[in-house]
Amino acid sequence: MRDPVSRAARMIPPSGIRRFFDLVQTMDDVISLGVGEPDFSTPWKAIDACMVALEQGQTSYTSNRGMPALREQIADDLARDFGLCYDPETEMIITTGVSEGLDIAIRAVTDPGDEVLVAQPSYVSYAPCVTLAGGVPVPVPCLERDRFRLVPDQLTERVTPRTKALIMNFPNNPTGGVMTASDLKAVADVVEDHDLVLLSDEVYSELSYEQAHVPAATIGTLRERTITLNGFSKAYAMTGWRIGYLCAPPELADAALKIHQYVMLCAPSMGQVAALAALRSAKAEKDAMIEAYRLRRNLFVEGLNRAGLVCHMPEGAFYAFPSIESTGLTDVEFAEQLLAEEHVAVVPGSVFGEGGAGHVRCAYAVSHEDLVEAVNRIERFIASLADRPALAIEARQPVT
Amino acid sequence: MEIMNATDTTLVHLLEENSRIPTPELAAMLGVPAAEVEERIRTLQAEGVIRRFTAIVDRSSSGQAEVSAIIELKVSPERDHGYDRLAERIARFEEVRSVRLITGTYDLHVLVTGRDMQEIARFVSEHIAPMERIRETATHIIMKSYKENGTLMLGRDGGGERQPFSF
The missing domain is CATH 3.30.70.920 (Lrp/AsnC effector binding domain/regulation of amino acid metabolism (RAM) domain)
Structure with missing residues (x-):
């Protein structure tokens, strides 16, 4: 039989931490800081609105672009909160999570052989989606010394005549880094000079703790070449509902819409109903969750630093990204041994691409009690490393 | 107490949710020294803002x-x-x-x-x-009681099956 699997499917890497899953299955007291989702349930008003809609039989397809009322509400909120104006009729698509938005956006702009810059560390799907679209992902590191921001020098070094687009995500998963207006301006200059399309994943926009989030499309004339992606999963604790949205100028939105029509038809109708209810009536619940994340962040980062890891204060999202280099272990070794010995699950930073090695991602969207216990276990783990210097030194030997 | 500042407001909210959070943890969350947390709690009690620490029992x-x-x-x-x-x-x-x-x-x-x-x-x-x-x-x-003082009395929330890892 000839090879039944496509080259593209072969080319994309499998999940980097499959064996971690297998190890977790053997334990019953794992504290997982490995999950990129809120520990809260969706605000009840959204759930209740969805149940009412289901009882009324609202179970049909919606318009391809998504329910008009939801698009109008999103447009109003973006204009009010960020001064970001999109026409809900021609410049917006409700997507099945930001994941689908990313996929159709990447496919809408990428020709075979096009290079797409991917600011890393990043969410794991960007580069594989570029590959699946026939493009060539080009990692651009956001370094700890730059507070995990994207700086123009790193970009210009990697731009070639084949470069078509840049994908970035701020506030960032996994680093918690954010971009100020002036940081964005510097990136905008490079993007415009080289005539690139910008794909800006802003799903953590509500989770910006020190300053108001600045959408990339509000900078200079970036709007005309930017696809903004956002969704309800993080801010409204709605991961399982799979509702996101894509905003772009009509030409780009139309291109994405064609792909969306063929592969998705429309986002789930019940999720759209819940998302609309969340926007209209769950602001207090959302704000309370964000305040809880901020306080947990303070608690957790203080605990990590006390435990002996170097951790910058993440300004957004709900991840801490401590350096574990002081332990002498690689990030994969650290994560494996921490899980095996103390039953705390974290994600090795190298999974998130360039600039991630030597760090681990810890999601602090877990209960107060679990966070405190996780810090205790991490502290004990690091202390145990000090008692076995031979191991640590061995781990530091270069591979020959 | 004339006016509670932002730190007091957050502190009261945290204690209303869980009055057993140890002082060092409150201090880390609020970004102030532990001694200051103790002092603020004493003042809030003296001023009658916090009346009593108690438990919600089902x-x-x-x-x-x-x-x-x-x-x-x-x-x-x-x-x-x-x-x-x-x-x-x-x-x-x-x-x-x-x-x-x-x-x-x-x-x-x-x-x-x-x-x-x-x-x-x-x-x-x-x-x-x-x-x-x-x-x-x-x-x-x-x-039958379904909710007391903001706390659901419905048995413990299942919360679905959270995966140990996601990206």
Whole structure:
């Protein structure tokens, strides 16, 4: 039989931490800081609105672009909160999570052989989606010394005549880094000079703790070449509902819409109903969750630093990204041994691409009690490393 | 306490959610020294903002049965004192968990607990109903509690099956 699997499917890497899953299955007291989702349930008003809609039989397809009322509400909120104006009729698509938005956006702009810059560390799907679209992902590191921001020098070094687009995500998963207006301006200059399309994943926009989030499309004339992606999963604790949205100028939105029509038809109708209810009536619940994340962040980062890891204060999202280099272990070794010995699950930073090695991602969207216990276990783990210097030194030997 | 600042407001909110969070953890969350947290809590107590640290108990899970009743009272207000003197007299009984002045058909809303229904009936008929100025009472036995002080009493939330890892 000839090879039944496509080259593209072969080319994309499998999940980097499959064996971690297998190890977790053997334990019953794992504290997982490995999950990129809120520990809260969706605000009840959204759930209740969805149940009412289901009882009324609202179970049909919606318009391809998504329910008009939801698009109008999103447009109003973006204009009010960020001064970001999109026409809900021609410049917006409700997507099945930001994941689908990313996929159709990447496919809408990428020709075979096009290079797409991917600011890393990043969410794991960007580069594989570029590959699946026939493009060539080009990692651009956001370094700890730059507070995990994207700086123009790193970009210009990697731009070639084949470069078509840049994908970035701020506030960032996994680093918690954010971009100020002036940081964005510097990136905008490079993007415009080289005539690139910008794909800006802003799903953590509500989770910006020190300053108001600045959408990339509000900078200079970036709007005309930017696809903004956002969704309800993080801010409204709605991961399982799979509702996101894509905003772009009509030409780009139309291109994405064609792909969306063929592969998705429309986002789930019940999720759209819940998302609309969340926007209209769950602001207090959302704000309370964000305040809880901020306080947990303070608690957790203080605990990590006390435990002996170097951790910058993440300004957004709900991840801490401590350096574990002081332990002498690689990030994969650290994560494996921490899980095996103390039953705390974290994600090795190298999974998130360039600039991630030597760090681990810890999601602090877990209960107060679990966070405190996780810090205790991490502290004990690091202390145990000090008692076995031979191991640590061995781990530091270069591979020959 | 004239005005609570932002730190006090957050501190009170945290303690309302969970009054057993150790001081060092509160300090880390608020970004202030532990000694300052202690001092703020002392001040909040002294000023009467924080009245008491307590626990929310689900009697149906504790195995120690207890009966509660809501008693609504129609009251003739007193010249110069309105409802206050009578309400305070009622509030001083051990059996009384809360007393509130309300709008609507009745004037006072009283929550009473006892070991069983007889005890509540006796308490109401012996101590509350005969009070002067009480014109009418309506007693509602609480059959089941679904939420107390903002805490659901529905058994523990399943929360679905969270994956150990996602990106």
